[in-house]
Amino acid sequence: MSPVVLSHLRALPEIWLLVATCAVMLIDVYSKDERRRVTFYAAQAALIVSFLLTLYVLYESEGTRQVIFSGLFVSDVMGHLLKLLCYVAVSGALLYSQQYLADRSLLRGEFVTLLLFSLLGMMVMISAASFLTLFLGLELMSLCLYALVALNRDSAVSTEAAMKYFVLGALSSGLLLYGMSMIYGATGTLNIYEVAGHAARLAASPTDRTFLIFGLVFLVAGLAFKVGVVPFHMWIPDVYQGAPTAVTLIVGTAPKLAAFAMAVRLLVNGLIDLAQDWQQMLALLAVLSMALGNITAIAQTNLKRMLAYSTIAHMGFMLLGLLSGVVDGNRLNADTAYSAALFYIVIYVLMSLGAFGVLLYCSRAGFECENLDDLKGLNRTNPWVAFLMLLLMFSLAGIPPTAGFYAKLAVLSAAVDAGQVWLAVVAVIFSLIGAFYYLRVVKLMYFDDPKEATRAAGSTGFRVALSANGLALLVFGIMPQPLMALCFVAIRTL
Numbered sequence: 001m002s003p004v005v006l007s008h009l010r011a012l013p014e015i016w017l018l019v020a021t022c023a024v025m026l027i028d029v030y031s032k033d034e035r036r037r038v039t040f041y042a043a044q045a046a047l048i049v050s051f052l053l054t055l056y057v058l059y060e061s062e063g064t065r066q067v068i069f070s071g072l073f074v075s076d077v078m079g080h081l082l083k084l085l086c087y088v089a090v091s092g093a094l095l096y097s098q099q100y101l102a103d104r105s106l107l108r109g110e111f112v113t114l115l116l117f118s119l120l121g122m123m124v125m126i127s128a129a130s131f132l133t134l135f136l137g138l139e140l141m142s143l144c145l146y147a148l149v150a151l152n153r154d155s156a157v158s159t160e161a162a163m164k165y166f167v168l169g170a171l172s173s174g175l176l177l178y179g180m181s182m183i184y185g186a187t188g189t190l191n192i193y194e195v196a197g198h199a200a201r202l203a204a205s206p207t208d209r210t211f212l213i214f215g216l217v218f219l220v221a222g223l224a225f226k227v228g229v230v231p232f233h234m235w236i237p238d239v240y241q242g243a244p245t246a247v248t249l250i251v252g253t254a255p256k257l258a259a260f261a262m263a264v265r266l267l268v269n270g271l272i273d274l275a276q277d278w279q280q281m282l283a284l285l286a287v288l289s290m291a292l293g294n295i296t297a298i299a300q301t302n303l304k305r306m307l308a309y310s311t312i313a314h315m316g317f318m319l320l321g322l323l324s325g326v327v328d329g330n331r332l333n334a335d336t337a338y339s340a341a342l343f344y345i346v347i348y349v350l351m352s353l354g355a356f357g358v359l360l361y362c363s364r365a366g367f368e369c370e371n372l373d374d375l376k377g378l379n380r381t382n383p384w385v386a387f388l389m390l391l392l393m394f395s396l397a398g399i400p401p402t403a404g405f406y407a408k409l410a411v412l413s414a415a416v417d418a419g420q421v422w423l424a425v426v427a428v429i430f431s432l433i434g435a436f437y438y439l440r441v442v443k444l445m446y447f448d449d450p451k452e453a454t455r456a457a458g459s460t461g462f463r464v465a466l467s468a469n470g471l472a473l474l475v476f477g478i479m480p481q482p483l484m485a486l487c488f489v490a491i492r493t494l
């Protein structure tokens with residue numbers, strides 16, 4: 001097999017998913033089943049094949065990094081790991097959403113197609129080696145998500161949320177593009193790895209460094225919006241609350257993995273020699289996010305809105321890992337810090353997937369489980385689901401022996417090792433404040449009287465997947481070493 005064919009095999013999962021998504025569109029056109037079973041099964045099959053192809057590419061590449069398509073696309077271990085996790089998140093979203101969408105007459109082929117195309121955008125973002133590829137993947141993902149948020153066309157709240165998301169998303173894309181243009185103007189290249197070489201040389205000149213930092217400010221602002229941290233968080237509460245819960249689950253899970261990859265590609269791969277500057281920006285964003293997210297979540301009575309502010313706080317925690325990698329130009333702490341941030345984002349996606357999965361499970365036709373009172377007495381009507389929600393809330397709060405505790409511990413350890421002790425102390429204080437609103441959910445489920453019986457129906461696959469989702473957080477909390485080692489290897493290959 002020729003070297004050209006071998007190198008292009010690195011993009012086989014993306015090629016397959018594009019073809020499979022087009023096939024799913026055609027299948028749905030000719031499907032007469034109102035429950036869209038064939039469409040959903042075809043989408044799940046496409047995801048399984050994508051998963052296997054990614055494992056094959058990872059095995060064939062032997063953990064090495066290769067840049068292909070004239071410097072537009074990079075294949076490395078971190079990219080493969082994040083793609084595998086995206087498949088799991090999207091597959092879980094499909095499984096959790098089917099009954100919910102059917103009950104609300106929203107079960108259409110457009111949902112599946114837009115979801116798969118958004119996944120393709122995430123995959124392109126994750127493997128981007130150029131500003132051009134990164135922006136193309138970002139826009140493909142974002143445009144699909146805008147349409148998904150507006151899926152319920154008869155809901156004024158959903159339409160309003162989609163409009164806010166679209167307008168603010170366009171603004172953030174403009175900031176990101178402007179930052180990229182400034183970096184391009186300074187370095188003369190769009191390739192992220194070539195940018196790193198030029199930035200290392202230009203950073204030594206005060207004039208050139210100022211020009212680079214000017215572009216860096218806009219890059220960080222665009223990134224902050226996509227990750228969802230203060231003060232670029234305005235869209236998150238409204239979108240989480242306004243979108244159908246099935247779409248909120250999608251927005252709050254897999255795109256976070258792609259946003260993390262974008263941050264690593266731009267800041268770590270491309271602008272590591274400006275780490276001293278972007279670390280200060282991330283430190284400010286992290287503190288503001290943890291403060292506003294945890295304090296504001298206490299006042300929320302809507303579960304989706306509470307989880308939205310929880311997301312803001314958790315993204316602040318994730319930034320702690322990213323800003324702890326380089327200490328006074330020394331990169332010895334980089335692998336440990338960035339792998340802690342990667343581990344944190346992986347665990348967060350699992351927690352978010354499970355939390356919204358429980359809300360979908362407890363919803364039914366004519367009833368949305370999205371207020372705190374809707375979970376009252378859940379332990380009496382559905383003890384197993386209440387136990388799973390307890391695990392999820394404990395993990396989100398960072399209580400041992402759940403995975404959320406170890407994820408926070410890893411990030412805090414990285415911050416302390418980097419000499420950012422004050423940041424670690426601030427993070428612990430706000431984490432303690434945040435524990436209140438998570439434990440409040442547990443109190444409602446176990447100590448309050450139920451309003452009414454919670455629907456215990458749902459497919460066997462739904463119940464099994466939700467159980468595996470919740471118990472995985474317990475397993476990763478007790479035995480975090482294998483996943484942490486995988487994250488460390490992924491970061492080492494950068």
